[in-house]
Amino acid sequence: MISHIDSLFQLVDFLGVFVGAISGGLMAVRDTRYKYDVVGVVGLAFATALGGGIARDIILQKGPPLAFVDVRYLVLALSGAFVAMIFAGRMRGRAERVMVLIDAAALGLFAVAGTTRALNAGLRPLPALLLGGVTAVGGGCLRDVLSGRTPRIFEGGQLYAIAAVLGSAAFLLSDRLGDTREVSTIIGTLCGFGVRSLAVMYDWQTRPVRSQD
Amino acid sequence: MISHIDSLFQLVDFLGVFVGAISGGLMAVRDTRYKYDVVGVVGLAFATALGGGIARDIILQKGPPLAFVDVRYLVLALSGAFVAMIFAGRMRGRAERVMVLIDAAALGLFAVAGTTRALNAGLRPLPALLLGGVTAVGGGCLRDVLSGRTPRIFEGGQLYAIAAVLGSAAFLLSDRLGDTREVSTIIGTLCGFGVRSLAVMYDWQTRPVRSQD
């Protein structure tokens, strides 16, 4: 049972990296401001897919980032970049909706995984929550900064970072209430996934904070 | 006596993080190019308040950044972000002048604190000076890059990075002349604070380096 759940986590993790790379690559292919070449597509795909985990591991300082140690992450990110280049014209409609769902699942899992690693490193709940958020949204932020713009998650729009933080918070609460790590991980991931999916489905938006000046 | 001074350093450090978060949050609220939501305000507040110290600790590689270990920094940064959101309309005139002064004091202290940690890690004076500067101005740089622009300190304007470097240099000189760490810290902080305050008061500006082409 436990090993099935671990395999499921691993699958979501890998799928998340793969889909992250596709979405980063697609953003490069479709960018109207810069004319990205293959280096740009691969670069933005890598940044999107691996940036969050690399930021997490650099902050925790427990050795080189997982993306440089377990070679499967690089292979998946590279594959995603090439999928983006080859199928860019066909990645519309249904394919894009599937990608949003996988990305939502990965958002929940990355947030929980970041929080778990932070707790394992001896960090308190609040920093662990922040690190969960950084893991989940760091890749997209890096992609946007490398595209010469502010992170999209900073702007008003469908809940994204907030879904990640709620997932981490649900995990921490479940963990605090004495659930096993497996149960807490499922609860946290489902919470992040659920909030994000519902936000997309029902268009739950954050409002811009307007200045009263 | 020593413990009073330590308490004072701690107070300036905390106030600096709090004021940094307010100023980062205000910049998000008032931005005219992007429409930041609550995630953007908190994100830019965190980046401004904690970015310099996190960069310092990631470079020194002595374990996770202080901002993730001592939970008070996160609480202060979060409070600053909410102050920015709630009081954005009233943060003009007198309040803004007080913030500039606190920021100047924090600039001096952060520079000296970064240099001190670098020396403690066995670095030489010149890299320690650079790390002091990175600690003092890194948060503002990160905020600007996350806003999709060049760091404001890179452009012509009232002395800022130079005040930080002069503060660090004064600290190093005093340290080299045999003063205790407490005395050197006071001298360095006052020097950074003084240069920055005078630059604001008398509008001491750096000039743009013009190309002769």
Place this chain on the structure above:
Amino acid sequence: MISHIDSLFQLVDFLGVFVGAISGGLMAVRDTRYKYDVVGVVGLAFATALGGGIARDIILQKGPPLAFVDVRYLVLALSGAFVAMIFAGRMRGRAERVMVLIDAAALGLFAVAGTTRALNAGLRPLPALLLGGVTAVGGGCLRDVLSGRTPRIFEGGQLYAIAAVLGSAAFLLSDRLGDTREVSTIIGTLCGFGVRSLAVMYDWQTRPVRSQD
């Protein structure tokens, strides 16, 4: 013989940092969008010259980055920044062509040096290849992001990142075939240098990846 080669590597390394600082400084002086002051010129010079190596060392997590430990790198970068400020008007034609050549040699060497350090840290070939690329092009990327734009290497243009990756790949192949580290380093560096130089000479360009939408 070996020591002569080591001296040569060291010379190329130092020259590369120096030329990187000049080119970063020149870009600041000549920027038309922002009006950089001395802090901006030094900042962009440091980012260009040292950014790649700092990124490499932060990812490998074997202690503070070399640029903060060996003070000669900072001195060279600072000198390069001042050369850029003083001679900006005269850095055209022949001087610029010499700089492109030195930069090409440094590109090859940085890529191989990054890959070597990655292998020494126990990383596999594919991550080592990526880290070689990051070392070689990271400084320029950081410079561009700090200038509020996408990395130039991401856009269509004369081969740059690809030359670095080919240099690393040649090094890895030679290393795998049983050559000594010195021979592999020479082969990899010459390959990166050669591809980049030929790309400049014969204007080998990557094409933008266009969207079929």
